[in-house]
Amino acid sequence: MKIHCRFLIGLTLVSLSMGPIAAQDWEVLRTSDGMPNLQGYWSNSSQTPLIRPEELGEKGFLTEEEAADVEQGWRDRYDSASQAADPERAPPTDGNADLGYNSFWWDPRTDAIQLDGQYRTSIIVDPVDGQIPYLEGDRPQNGLRAQWRARPGVEPYDAHELRPLGERCLLTFGSGSGPPMLPILYNSNYQIVQTEDYVMILVEMVHDARIIPIGKTHKPIDFEKWMGDSVGYWEGDTLVVKTQNFHSQQSFRGSSDQLVITERFSLQNEDKIKYAFTLEDPLSYRQPWTGEIAMNRKPAGELMYEYACHEGNYAFHGIMAGARRQEQDQAEP
Numbered sequence: 111m112k113i114h115c116r117f118l119i120g121l122t123l124v125s126l127s128m129g130p131i132a133a134q135d136w137e138v139l140r141t142s143d144g145m146p147n148l149q150g151y152w153s154n155s156s157q158t159p160l161i162r163p164e165e166l167g168e169k170g171f172l173t174e175e176e177a178a179d180v181e182q183g184w185r186d187r188y189d190s191a192s193q194a195a196d197p198e199r200a201p202p203t204d205g206n207a208d209l210g211y212n213s214f215w216w217d218p219r220t221d222a223i224q225l226d227g228q229y230r231t232s233i234i235v236d237p238v239d240g241q242i243p244y245l246e247g248d249r250p251q252n253g254l255r256a257q258w259r260a261r262p263g264v265e266p267y268d269a270h271e272l273r274p275l276g277e278r279c280l281l282t283f284g285s286g287s288g289p290p291m292l293p294i295l296y297n298s299n300y301q302i303v304q305t306e307d308y309v310m311i312l313v314e315m316v317h318d319a320r321i322i323p324i325g326k327t328h329k330p331i332d333f334e335k336w337m338g339d340s341v342g343y344w345e346g347d348t349l350v351v352k353t354q355n356f357h358s359q360q361s362f363r364g365s366s367d368q369l370v371i372t373e374r375f376s377l378q379n380e381d382k383i384k385y386a387f388t389l390e391d392p393l394s395y396r397q398p399w400t401g402e403i404a405m406n407r408k409p410a411g412e413l414m415y416e417y418a419c420h421e422g423n424y425a426f427h428g429i430m431a432g433a434r435r436q437e438q439d440q441a442e443p
Contacts, residue, residue: 162232162240177229217296253361267433279419
């Protein structure tokens, strides 16, 4: 009886170990130096949220039926938001002028993230509750701009340095530039160019470019770099990228200058990359936390185009000039 049980257990283990091999009906395309070829145009567009809705608890995955229902809800919402606006409508009374254009301009992003044959309920996979493990329970304010804004008497429009980096056309809003590279409202597209010594990731939004040396080490730098200082290496068929020394004005959800991000790029098939990232910051988080995103290859013939932020950034002059005029009006008797 013991022998029979051992045989069944062994057969089960063999079957499980052979499963992924049997299911893989594609051959990894490699570059001339033998590394997996990650080159091409990719998109990480999705409406799967970074943080899991609290009511889902530790439910990390959706069934196929649940995913279809959620995706239909996203489509319905976009269909409603894309209806023509009433030109005779009254202005908002709460001062909220956000979303001044309708969803015609948005990337629909109606797919849930699907990795390893499972539909995700959140990008965060560790901790198991899908929440960011903030050190004090709430988002910290360790970033330099947050510290500036917290000074007594400082107002949001007192100086351009107080405004978000995306508004200043320095980086993509919402951490689309990364790291971590997260899906945003639209233009969540990336081009990867790869050589033996470097990997370049071009971000469509605000046309940010990350130049990642392969097989190097972090060196002391005399200036701060947007998107941090990245170095990469191959761990088997996975590209691992470690980034640290972020620009002091760049903070991911309140992170400090101690932030270190490790990214992993691994081909799941010829048209999908599993993009995983882990954040470590002892001044902001109780523990390291990890997220996973699917980067899907864009259809053949689809390219990326120049993103002209603020049409030359003239809009920013108007933003600041408006604040100065308000101050002038308030100062007049």
